[in-house]
Each structure stands twice: as C-alpha cells, then as structure tokens.
Amino acid sequence: MVSTDPATDVDPRKFITEKGAALNYGQLRGLVAKFQNVPGVIGLHGGLPPPDAFPMLSLDIKLRDGSTVTVGENDLVQGQLQYGIHPSGLPSLRDWATRHVADLHGAPRPTTTIIVGGASQGLSALFSMLFDPGDSMVVEELSYPQVSECLAAPDRINLVPIATNDGGMCPLALTKGLEGIRKSGTQPFPKLLYTVPTAQNPTGTNTGLERRKEIYEVCRAYDLLILEDDPYYYLQFPHGSGDVPGLRGLPRAASYLSLDVDGRVLRLDSASKFLAPGLRLAWLTCHPRLAEVAACAVQTQTLGACGVAQAMAAALLSSWGEAGLHDHLSHVQRIYAERAQAMHAAAQRHLEGLARWSLPRAGMFLWMTILGVEDASQLTAALVEAKVVVAPGRIFHARSGLPGTAVPCVRLAFSFETPENIEEAVARLAQALRLHRDQKS
Known part of the structure; x- marks a missing residue:
C-alpha cells in the first residue's frame, strides 16, 4: 500500500497533543526576549544578573593541533553567560546549523532548525509535545533502549516493533504491521515512526536511499511522522581507515529529510560523536510549526541549550x-575505522566458530550473534568471571520486558577502548563463551 499522491502539506496540529499545543514561552520570558539588548531601551523588566558580577570574561580553547580558539568578551559576557533569550539557539550557531543541514540534506520544502541540549533533550521535547499516555509509535524491533525505557515506558506509549534486515527496517513488514493495527483496532494507531538509519543502534545497519524511499512512502500512505535520529551520520567509514569521507564525502541528499515533500520528518543531528558529548549540543530540523513547539518545550525544560557550550x-x-x-571529521572517522578493524581482527583470531559478525562500516558498535545460545543474557555469569562487559541484545528488544523474548546477540563497543584493550577484551569474551559451552556440555 504505497502512496502515489502528490506532495501534501502535513497539518502539524493533528500530531501535537493538547499539552503540546498549550506550550508557550510565557509572558515574562517573551517580554525579556523582545526588549533585551534593544538600543536605547532601559530594561527594568527582567531579573537578569549584571554582567559585571560574572567572574569570567572570555575563553581560550586549546585544540589538539596546538592552535587556540577564543570566545571573546562580547560573545560570552554580553550573551551566553546570561539567561538564554534565544530558546531556539545562539543565532550564530543556529545559522551555521541551518546552512549545514541545507547543504547536506537539501529538504525539498521549508524547514526550521533549532539548537537543543543534546539529542536526548531533543527526543524528550518531541515526546512531551507529540505523545499522550497510551499513544503508539513504530520502532525497529531492536532499537535504542533509552527511547523505549526512559521516554516511552513512563507514559505507557505502545511500541510497535518492526522487523529489520541488513538493509534496515523492512517496508513490507511495516505495511503489514500498520495494516494489522488498523484492521484490529485493538490499540491507538501509531502517529510516528522512530528510526536510527545510519549505523543503527544496536545492529549497525545502514538504511540506503532506496529503502528510505520505500519507508517514506509507507509513512505517507498511513500518515505517520518520521523521527530520524541520526547521531552516527558523521561516523561513516565505508572504505576503512585508508579512505574516509570526512565532510565532503558524506552521503548528500540521502536522508529522510531529503525526501520530505510533506513536512512529516523530524531530523535530529548531534555534535556528541564528532565534537564532545559533554557539550550537550544537537540540532532539530523539521516543519516550522513543529520546531516552534519543540523550542517551547526546550525552553520549559532548561531555557535552552547551554549558552557557554553554544558559544x-x-x-x-x-x-x-x-x-x-572536513579535516577534523576525517581524523575522527579514521580513529573509529581503525578501532572497528581492530575489533574485527581480534574477533577473527579468537571467536571463529563461536560467533558471527560483520566488519562495521559506521558508528561505534559491532553486533555479534553468539552461536549455540538462545539468549545472550545466559552468558552473564561467565562474562563476569572473565571480567569483560558487553551489552546483551535482549535489552535492545522492544519486547525486552516480556517473558520468552530471547536475543542470541551482544553489542560490542569499539569506540572507547584502545586497540590493545580491544584485543584483550575479545580474548576474554572467547574465554567466557568457551566456559559457558563447557558448563552446558
């Protein structure tokens, strides 16, 4: 059931909850934002600390190449040390993100980009405005557990898990799942599809452009929003460490946002994986009305992303x-590619006959199927004894809390440890698998 209709402008009002529609900046915040730093205005309306009370004047950021970047007094003291008056983000950073997204993804219709305090805040803001308790959403069968456990579960949001394969979410399975819900009427029809299309967490699969086109058309046919959470977009290394894409070689016009003729895609990009997660910076790009409500949601949570981090x-x-x-991304991609190769090589040395896996070409993780076990959680005792920690696949399953859910896989992170530690960890994993096998026999 694929739509052949021409582009239609999605009506955001039918997706935004009553609570979301009621979100606003507040009269006082609006008054402060309207007149702050307006020439000639003497402001007695805002409870703002005086800048001469701030102990910091400027920041000098020393980079790894020995150079220094300075955040000057005008940028810091007169702007980003104060209460945030730009809930959509520091204008200079927001302008950069807007141009950057347009260059890489080229949405075919008008969008708005806002800065948020990390992708986690972006997700939290979107959930707060799009979901009522008991609503439904589509997820990949194995998906990022922070969404299912920390955002969906507290509001009793029904998860509709859809099978995936090496190319990502299966369009036919998605169609069958949605049609089944529509016919049965046993739960609210999903209003949104959540996906991690690049280096999917945990499986590491990449959803190609043709598959994205198919998924997009299914979502058009059933009128779903698409939440494209793409934190690993910048961590692609399809040809290994010897030929990384940097910025210039990243896939362009190949995202769900690039296909979005209707205004149904909400795209999250993150600086966490290529700058630093402690900065807590990400950007959300979507339909202008959805972005406006999301900015209100962010403002109610934290008054915006950290001003110093934005500066x-x-x-x-x-x-x-x-x-x-481009040079920095190339450096980062080489680091990840080398560590992915180190884990793959270590697995070849130690795990042949014990597990199946593929060489990662993006992201931070290697997804491994353990042979001879029904559920990888059975390995916990042996892993503890071997002093190696992995993430059992079951915790990523949308039905992880249900009896009988079994996943014979583990997620191994190659991103943080050195190649030497990766070698030792994989050897310990092999030791644990052999111990478990011997105990069973």
Whole structure:
C-alpha cells in the first residue's frame, strides 16, 4: 500500500497533543526576549544578573593541533553567560546549523532548525509535545533502549516493533504491521515512526536511499511522522581507515529529510560523536510549526541549550570553516575505522566458530550473534568471571520486558577502548563463551 499522491502539506496540529499545543514561552520570558539588548531601551523588566558580577570574561580553547580558539568578551559576557533569550539557539550557531543541514540534506520544502541540549533533550521535547499516555509509535524491533525505557515506558506509549534486515527496517513488514493495527483496532494507531538509519543502534545497519524511499512512502500512505535520529551520520567509514569521507564525502541528499515533500520528518543531528558529548549540543530540523513547539518545550525544560557550550561550538566551527571541519571529521572517522578493524581482527583470531559478525562500516558498535545460545543474557555469569562487559541484545528488544523474548546477540563497543584493550577484551569474551559451552556440555 504505497502512496502515489502528490506532495501534501502535513497539518502539524493533528500530531501535537493538547499539552503540546498549550506550550508557550510565557509572558515574562517573551517580554525579556523582545526588549533585551534593544538600543536605547532601559530594561527594568527582567531579573537578569549584571554582567559585571560574572567572574569570567572570555575563553581560550586549546585544540589538539596546538592552535587556540577564543570566545571573546562580547560573545560570552554580553550573551551566553546570561539567561538564554534565544530558546531556539545562539543565532550564530543556529545559522551555521541551518546552512549545514541545507547543504547536506537539501529538504525539498521549508524547514526550521533549532539548537537543543543534546539529542536526548531533543527526543524528550518531541515526546512531551507529540505523545499522550497510551499513544503508539513504530520502532525497529531492536532499537535504542533509552527511547523505549526512559521516554516511552513512563507514559505507557505502545511500541510497535518492526522487523529489520541488513538493509534496515523492512517496508513490507511495516505495511503489514500498520495494516494489522488498523484492521484490529485493538490499540491507538501509531502517529510516528522512530528510526536510527545510519549505523543503527544496536545492529549497525545502514538504511540506503532506496529503502528510505520505500519507508517514506509507507509513512505517507498511513500518515505517520518520521523521527530520524541520526547521531552516527558523521561516523561513516565505508572504505576503512585508508579512505574516509570526512565532510565532503558524506552521503548528500540521502536522508529522510531529503525526501520530505510533506513536512512529516523530524531530523535530529548531534555534535556528541564528532565534537564532545559533554557539550550537550544537537540540532532539530523539521516543519516550522513543529520546531516552534519543540523550542517551547526546550525552553520549559532548561531555557535552552547551554549558552557557554553554544558559544564554544560556534567559535570553533567558525574558526575551522568547511575545510577545517572536513579535516577534523576525517581524523575522527579514521580513529573509529581503525578501532572497528581492530575489533574485527581480534574477533577473527579468537571467536571463529563461536560467533558471527560483520566488519562495521559506521558508528561505534559491532553486533555479534553468539552461536549455540538462545539468549545472550545466559552468558552473564561467565562474562563476569572473565571480567569483560558487553551489552546483551535482549535489552535492545522492544519486547525486552516480556517473558520468552530471547536475543542470541551482544553489542560490542569499539569506540572507547584502545586497540590493545580491544584485543584483550575479545580474548576474554572467547574465554567466557568457551566456559559457558563447557558448563552446558
């Protein structure tokens, strides 16, 4: 059931909850934002600390190449040390993100980009405005557990798990699942599909453009929003460490946002994987009305993303320009590619006959099927004894809390440890698997 209808403008009002529609900046915040820093205005309306009470004047950021990027007094003291008056983000950083997204993804209709305090805050804001308790959403059968456990579960949001294969979510399975819900009427019809299309967490699969087109058309046919959570987009290394894409070689016009003729895609990008997660910076791009409500939701949570972090990122990205960002991304991608190769090689040395896996070409994880076990959680005791920690596949399953759910896989993170530690960890994993096998026999 694939739509052949021409582009239609999605009506955001039918997706935004009553609570979401009621979100606003508040009269006082609006008054402060309207008149702050307006020439000639003497402001007695806002409870703002005086800038001369701030102990910091500027920041010098020393980079790994020995250079220094300065966040000057005007940018810091007069702007980002104060209460945030830009709930959609520091204008200079937001302008960069808007241009950056347009260049990489080229949405075919007008969108708005806002800065959020990390992808986690973006997700939290979207859930707060799009879901009522008891609503439903579509997820990949194995998916990021922070969404299912920390966002969906507290509001009793029904998860509709859809099978995946090496190419990502299966369009036919999605169609069958949605049609089954529509016919049965046993639960609220899903209003949104959540997906991690690049280096999917946990399986590491990449959803290609043709598959995305199919999924997008199914969502059009059944009128679903698509939440495209893409934190690993910048961590692609399809040809290994010897030929990384940097910025210039990343796939362009190949995202769900690139296909979005209707305004149904909400895309989250993150700086966590290529700058630093402690900055807590990400950007959300979507239909202007949805972005407006999301900015209100962020404002109610934290008054916006951290001002100092935004100033630091804006100064760094401005200093680098496209060429500098390309070089930095190339460096980061080489690190990840080398560690992915190190884990793959270690697995070849130690795990042949014990497990199945593929060489990762993006992201931070290697997804491994353990042979001879029904559920990888059975290995816990042996892993503890071997002093190696992995993530059992069951915790990623949308039905992880139900009896009988079994996943014979583990997720191994190659991103943090050194190649030497990766070698030792994989050897310990092999030891644990042999111990478990011997105990069973």
